[in-house]
Amino acid sequence: MSDEYQIAGEYLHLLSEAAWQALRTPVTQALRGAAGDATLVDIGAGSGLGTEVLAATVPDGDVIAVEPSPLLRAVLLSRVAAHPDLRQRVTTLAGDALGVELPGRLGAVLAMNMIGHLDPDGRRTFLRRVAERLVPGAPLVLNLQPPAEPTPVPFTVFGEVQVGRHTYEGGGSAEPSGSAAVTWRMRYRVLDTDGAVLREDHADYRWHVVAPEVLLTEMADAGLTGEIGALDVVRATRRP
Ligand SMILES: C[S@@+](CC[C@H](N)C(=O)[O-])C[C@H]1O[C@@H](n2cnc3c(N)ncnc32)[C@H](O)[C@@H]1O
Structure with a gap:
């Protein structure tokens, strides 16, 4: 599954x-x-x-x-x-x-x-x-949740949270995907204390706008x- x-x-x-x-x-x-x-x-x-x-x-x-x-x-x-x-x-x-x-x-x-x-x-x-x-x-x-129409959304960092020595950061952008949906392209990062990127993950998902x-x-x-x-x-x- x-x-x-x-x-x-x-x-x-x-x-x-x-x-x-x-x-x-x-x-x-x-x-x-x-x-x-x-x-x-x-x-x-x-x-x-x-x-x-x-x-x-x-x-x-x-x-x-x-x-x-x-x-x-x-x-x-x-x-x-x-x-x-x-x-x-x-x-x-x-x-x-x-x-x-x-x-x-x-x-x-x-x-x-x-x-x-x-x-x-x-x-x-x-x-x-x-x-x-x-x-x-x-x-x-x-x-x-925005967008209410299938319009592009420029990349933005949504949030950063510190746990231990690491900072977890999430952001994303969206592109229209058909007449009533967008595809969100999410970026997740784990940063070290000096700001170095230790890991970077990407995930796409379809979101039906209404x-x-x-x-x-x-x-x-x-x-x-x-x-x-x-x-x-x-x-x-x-x-x-
Ligand atoms: C952005 S998360 C929100 C989680 C939680 N409701 C919150 O507000 O913190 C979207 C959630 O919807 C679930 N989901 C995706 N498709 C679904 C479906 N067809 N039926 C029910 N839940 C679904 C995901 O697995 C995920 O847990």
């Missing part, structure tokens, strides 16, 4: 921590209405930074964290297992947004930084799968009412 995050998986957690410090408040607010008596799901959980927020928002809730990448699932499972409360409540599943078997009643669904992995058909199927299962008032929370109004229309077609909040965090609930 191929692992889309085989290269990036080493770096993703470290380089996502800063973004999640900013996302924590808007995501917690968007999770209002989460129902602790139904299953809470994090789809494309990565290293579990969002899973932690979901679990903290509903303190006694039963959580499922779905992650297709074996490498990231290992990071996720070890982080969950190291935390006594999460270890008791979070079940990790090998699966993806369209194939994973979901419980009939969902108390909240989190799908952060992942919607672009789904093509337009997949996105609509995912929204329907979630809408059919969310209990009344319970939210689907995801986010929009404009805010298109996503809201697709949500409405699936029976969801969506709204876009701070940091482009989108909250949707089932239409009564």
